[in-house]
Amino acid sequence: MNEWALVGVGVVVLGFALRLNALLVVVAAGLATGIAAGMDLQRILELTGEAFLKNRFLMVFVLTLPVIGLLERNGLREQAERWVLGLTRLSTGRLLLAYQALRQVAAMLGLTHLGGHPQTVRPLLVPMAEATAMRGVGPLPERVRERLRAMCAGTDNVGLFFGEDVFVAFGAVLLMQSFLAQHGHAVEPLAIALWGLPTAIAAFLVHGARVARIDHRMAAEIERIRTQAARA
Amino acid sequence: MSALSPIYLLVGGVLALLALRTARDAGNPRRAAGALFWGVLAALFVAGDFMSPLLVGVLVVVLALLAGFGGVVRGTRVERDPIERADSAQRLGNRLFLPVLLIPAATVAGVYGAKFLQVDGKPLLSGQEATLLALSLGCLLALVAALRATRERPLVAIGAGAGLLDAIGWAALLPLVLAVLGGLFAAAGVGDAVAKLVSVVVPTDSRFACVLAYCLGMAAFTMIMGNAFAAFPVMTGGVGLPLLVGLHGAEPASMAAIGMLCGYCGTLMTPMAANFNIVPAALLELRDSHAVIKAQVPTALMLLAANVAIMHAVVFRHAG
Numbered sequence: 279m280n281e282w283a284l285v286g287v288g289v290v291v292l293g294f295a296l297r298l299n300a301l302l303v304v305v306a307a308g309l310a311t312g313i314a315a316g317m318d319l320q321r322i323l324e325l326t327g328e329a330f331l332k333n334r335f336l337m338v339f340v341l342t343l344p345v346i347g348l349l350e351r352n353g354l355r356e357q358a359e360r361w362v363l364g365l366t367r368l369s370t371g372r373l374l375l376a377y378q379a380l381r382q383v384a385a386m387l388g389l390t391h392l393g394g395h396p397q398t399v400r401p402l403l404v405p406m407a408e409a410t411a412m413r414g415v416g417p418l419p420e421r422v423r424e425r426l427r428a429m430c431a432g433t434d435n436v437g438l439f440f441g442e443d444v445f446v447a448f449g450a451v452l453l454m455q456s457f458l459a460q461h462g463h464a465v466e467p468l469a470i471a472l473w474g475l476p477t478a479i480a481a482f483l484v485h486g487a488r489v490a491r492i493d494h495r496m497a498a499e500i501e502r503i504r505t506q507a508a509r510a
Numbered sequence: 511m512s513a514l515s516p517i518y519l520l521v522g523g524v525l526a527l528l529a530l531r532t533a534r535d536a537g538n539p540r541r542a543a544g545a546l547f548w549g550v551l552a553a554l555f556v557a558g559d560f561m562s563p564l565l566v567g568v569l570v571v572v573l574a575l576l577a578g579f580g581g582v583v584r585g586t587r588v589e590r591d592p593i594e595r596a597d598s599a600q601r602l603g604n605r606l607f608l609p610v611l612l613i614p615a616a617t618v619a620g621v622y623g624a625k626f627l628q629v630d631g632k633p634l635l636s637g638q639e640a641t642l643l644a645l646s647l648g649c650l651l652a653l654v655a656a657l658r659a660t661r662e663r664p665l666v667a668i669g670a671g672a673g674l675l676d677a678i679g680w681a682a683l684l685p686l687v688l689a690v691l692g693g694l695f696a697a698a699g700v701g702d703a704v705a706k707l708v709s710v711v712v713p714t715d716s717r718f719a720c721v722l723a724y725c726l727g728m729a730a731f732t733m734i735m736g737n738a739f740a741a742f743p744v745m746t747g748g749v750g751l752p753l754l755v756g757l758h759g760a761e762p763a764s765m766a767a768i769g770m771l772c773g774y775c776g777t778l779m780t781p782m783a784a785n786f787n788i789v790p791a792a793l794l795e796l797r798d799s800h801a802v803i804k805a806q807v808p809t810a811l812m813l814l815a816a817n818v819a820i821m822h823a824v825v826f827r828h829a830g
Contacts, residue, residue: 286698299580301680301683302575305690312697314698315699337686341650350595357604391618477771
């Protein structure tokens, strides 16, 4: 082992900080790491190729896109807006809170696929959130819309991450159990899963509180942008 | 060849169509480079099983160079008139939701159903294969349902999917390339170097300092690797087990569980976790590719603090 292996980490941090193209940064970091570790170029490229082929499953989400694209062409987002506007008492905060609760509980039961960015966030959650947010105030200023969309994506992530770890058959739980067993600590997967619960509750409270305040925050921001625009 | 090869063929088909569209898109200033990018990627999915790892590695570098020097830009958008879309929404109503809901429903059903597919008492498919096959099957079922509901031609659907992929752009490939980097990091021993670094700077006689080092180390190393699963064995083997369990008598199950969740806080804060943070920003057409991370940072930091407090409160419950 040698400390030069950390060169790749430096390349990544520097590349992202300079906002260079991430794809180029990551491939460059891989090459740098291999060279620093004393591998020859052919070996590095072979390792790269093998890992690429093995991890192609990460692009399978592409298969959801024709379905979502076709439905969007035929008014899916418009229908999501119409549907959510029928629920007159639903604020943006309550909508996101309900989504977070559903996503987290489903993930705890092992149903991690009941959601996701291409499957539910883009076609359903974002149009619904924007429709509820525009009720009363009209079109959203671009900055407000960006932040709302980002919050929708973040809410999906938080719900998923801090739910799935409580499910006993989830890969992370089994990974931890087998790692501890290899190092001489026999523990039950259930014990690991249950110790995910305090953080799961904390996540629901922390993120839920942020999401619940979003209506106030958006109203304040729109107010500020409009006064600025009026003054200018 | 693997059980997943047919799926990769389908993914390759969508990529190939996007390559073709880009090649014919006169409004795209970099259409040759863009078409080459999507075309090479399509070839890696359709014919990757028959290529040597060396060739694949070279092609990955070619892809990075094409994207890195601005060769992949978004093509001309062919969007349908909003009034037509609103009419269609009016006409089809909630029938539009059905195919969307069919994807997760069929995936979940498929994952559970695959457990019964056994040969000599052993499952025919691994958990990951079963999940991916179920997801793909769910997409195909949903596609059929969507085509029936909308009465459109299949090629229109694939074109619409290619359009969405074009909007995501090269970021769609980032999760895959990051996984490759993770493999190279592991082969070069980056993890050991980081663990050694942490254990050198921590005052080991303080319980709290050790908890803090493990929790922050998990979060930070996850941010570097983009994946808590990659950080877990390194930080737990290098810091958690020797310092917390060995030296201070911490209980390993709760330590591991909460430590992993510290890693998840790191996942929320790093562009390296591209499939959760960067791809969605592209998919939602955000101008700032780091907007999702910025939205998540307050939650992640508060939860990281909560995890340190929870871990400190519970892991030493059996220790003197």
